[in-house]
Amino acid sequence: DGGITQSPKYLFRKEGQNVTLSCEQNLNHDAMYWYRQDPGQGLRLIYYSQIVNDFQKGDIAEGYSVSREKKESFPLTVTSAQKNPTAFYLCASSGVRDRDDPETQYFGPGTRLLVL
Amino acid sequence: EDQVTQSPEALRLQEGESSSLNCSYTVSGLRGLFWYRQDPGKGPEFLFTLYSAGEEKEKERLKATLTKKESFLHITAPKPEDSATYLCAVKTDSWGKLQFGAGTQVVVTP
Numbered sequence: 001d002g003g004i005t006q007s008p009k010y011l012f013r014k015e016g017q018n019v020t021l022s023c024e025q026n027l028n029h030d031a032m033y034w035y036r037q038d039p040g041q042g043l044r045l046i047y048y049s050q051i052v053n054d055f056q057k058g059d060i061a062e063g064y065s066v067s068r069e070k071k072e073s074f075p076l077t078v079t080s081a082q083k084n085p086t087a088f089y090l091c092a093s094s095g096v097r098d099r100d101d102p103e104t105q106y107f108g109p110g111t112r113l114l115v116l
Numbered sequence: 117e118d119q120v121t122q123s124p125e126a127l128r129l130q131e132g133e134s135s136s137l138n139c140s141y142t143v144s145g146l147r148g149l150f151w152y153r154q155d156p157g158k159g160p161e162f163l164f165t166l167y168s169a170g171e172e173k174e175k176e177r178l179k180a181t182l183t184k185k186e187s188f189l190h191i192t193a194p195k196p197e198d199s200a201t202y203l204c205a206v207k208t209d210s211w212g213k214l215q216f217g218a219g220t221q222v223v224v225t226p
């Protein structure tokens with residue numbers, strides 16, 4: 001089955017530590033996205049990538065970094081510069097090759113990041 | 117500035133009691149409106165994409181409609197398994213950014 005996987009499901013970060021969240025998709029989608037979800041707020045875009053080796057900042061990129069070395073993978077690093085990292089992180093993908101709907105973004109199951 | 121507002125924030129329904137959720141938007145140019153369902157602790161599940169005013173889509177007990185200023189998600193004869201948070205999002209840029217509303221939390225009691 002095609003889909004998006006995120007790992008781990010829960011992640012604990014210590015003060016001053018960088019942590020990396022994994023996102024993998026086997027939908028053959030070109031574009032991938034990272035969103036942050038906080039209680040009572042809509043999802044906010046952190047970073048997005050339309051093609052391999054290219055990515056752009058979203059609305060709340062400060063304190064985060066990404067890479068896109070493979071089409072299938074788009075890891076997100078939460079750096080020590082992100083002072084309020086506790087949130088639910090969601091990865092999504094969309095693709096012009098999706099015969100059903102190239103505009104629709106499909107989401108993974110999410111990673112909950114907690115600060116110790 | 118683009119804005120997406122969902123109402124009500126929360127909705128409690130009896131099983132079988134039909135209702136509608138609202139998503140109003142003010143954007144410079146709509147390239148698509150999306151509805152998702154999200155269960156607690158899980159990622160959003162795609163429901164519908166609407167592209168132009170007058171468009172309607174249905175799936176089981178759910179029906180989404182779109183006008184030039186708002187979208188409605190109608191829930192007909194809901195069941196307890198329809199309990200979830202329903203998210204609305206709009207796309208205005210060619211590269212894919214979605215602007216999300218805060219969601220409507222729906223609880224359906226037996």
